[in-house]
Amino acid sequence: MAPMSKTVIDVAYVAELARLELTDEEKAVFQPQLENIVKYVEKISAVDVSDIPPTMHGRAIVNALREDEVRPSMDRELALGNAPLRSATEFTLPKIVEGAES
């Protein structure tokens, strides 16, 4: 098993991965708090888990499948109703592709 505690969480970097802009003040507050939490959860490294299967759910479940048939989905107007910015039929976003016409 890989040792855990060698690296310290880099809050600024992980926040970027999580698409979360932090202020300098937040970084300063969260860094020690999250170091503490990470240190705490690392106590699980003391448990012998060899040959133990993982539990991914509160209850062992198998795939729940239904017939592959067309069913009505949400009305477009309803689905667009909460959009912060929209056109008549779509969500509106800033330009994504460099050089493309928006």
Place this chain on the structure above:
Amino acid sequence: MELYELGIAEAKEGLAKGDFSSVELTQAIIDRVHAKDGEIGAYLTFDEEGTLAAAREADKALKDGNGLKGLWGIPIAIKDLINVKGQPCTCASKILEGYVSPYDATVIAKLKAAGAVCAGRVNMDEFAMGSSTENSGFHPTRNPYDTTRVPGGSSGGSAAAVGGNLCIAALGTDTGGSIRQPASFCNCVGLKPSYGRVSRYGVTAFASSLDQVGPMTKSVADAALLLQALAGHDEMDGTTPPEPVPDYSAALAGASLKGVKIGLPKEYFIDGLDAEVKAITEKAIAACAAAGAELVEVSLPHTEYAMAVYYIVAPAEASANLARFDGVRYGHRSARSEDVFTLYTRSRAEGFGAEVKRRIIMGTYVLSSGYYDAYYGRASKVRTLIRRDFESAFGKVDALLTPVAPTPAFKIGEVQDPLTMYLNDLFTIPSSLAGNCAMSVPAGFTSGGLPVGVQFICDAFREDKLLQVGKAFEELKG
């Protein structure tokens, strides 16, 4: 007795006998909220006109003689992360301010089918992350037994509304203790169903392998009535098996502790337990024994790792679930965005509160490249050991009896450190990880007048047994 003091069972009886109408009952709740909620802050929003209109519809059906079963005409307060079509659903987060639900959650469709009236949206910790309802993006909720203290969380609005008689009953959700701990703090019954017993469709996801919706009520009989309406298979939630739903109220008839084997997990009676909570729990144990229960000491040896497992698994799942809040399809969009990247990062920065940000960062960290096996992968294996502990215990006993939380309700602002706050869920997290059902039942008061509950835990899908034990215990207190 005032109408707002009634529980579900008494309200059902009064409606059936024609003592009062659903409109009168609903109006009594609305008046009570006007009089009292300024002080408590249990509700975020209350659509009075819409609620009274639904109550009028219920009364019409009652007059036609069709409404005597189920929850007909009973107003139920809804935790603000459960979607009710046409109503706001903010999850107590600024990021969802102004959001209007386009559809009903399955639990809401089921409540409506049972005749219930959705009455008001109650406060919570933002996205159900917290143990005090201080993390609400809008305002904190105060404990009705002492307004300088928290109601617990995350279902603190639900608990304060039930405990303060600001509703007849409420829906809460529980991921690691969010129904049970506030129930204990506010003197109500709070039942977390087994994972898969109740549909999560339309309930804003926090940690998908743990979240469950459950009843928060004034009595165990009410919890049975409300759970009856909620439970069962839903094809919109693949984790709900098509197992039959027992008649929970019928299961309560003649509930007794005689010969019931009650396990006392030694790992739950620790040094950090508040002296008064310990005394109340011990008194509850003695009362069960006096009523004929057989006490059995059991061991759940991996208990000490449960909180660590939880604070890997729950944030990991949360970080994935909350990725959907990006300012594109719904919710807050930053006015400062320059491109798609800053649209995401700034909308999320402005919309989420501190605890939600911490958990997203924690969850992203434990899932990130190179760390997955050591954290999420390993935690999922330790989770298996925790589940096996319970399986082995339930081979020997019918139910477990433990404290709900290490302390009674604490002061608003008293707990500042996140890790210290997490310790509130020490006794409720293990059974959540294992997928068992568990319930907080009022057990007594501290010398300062603060309510304290005890927790009963039963094997998965044995809510019938859990309710029986809870009912028999409730009757001991008279």
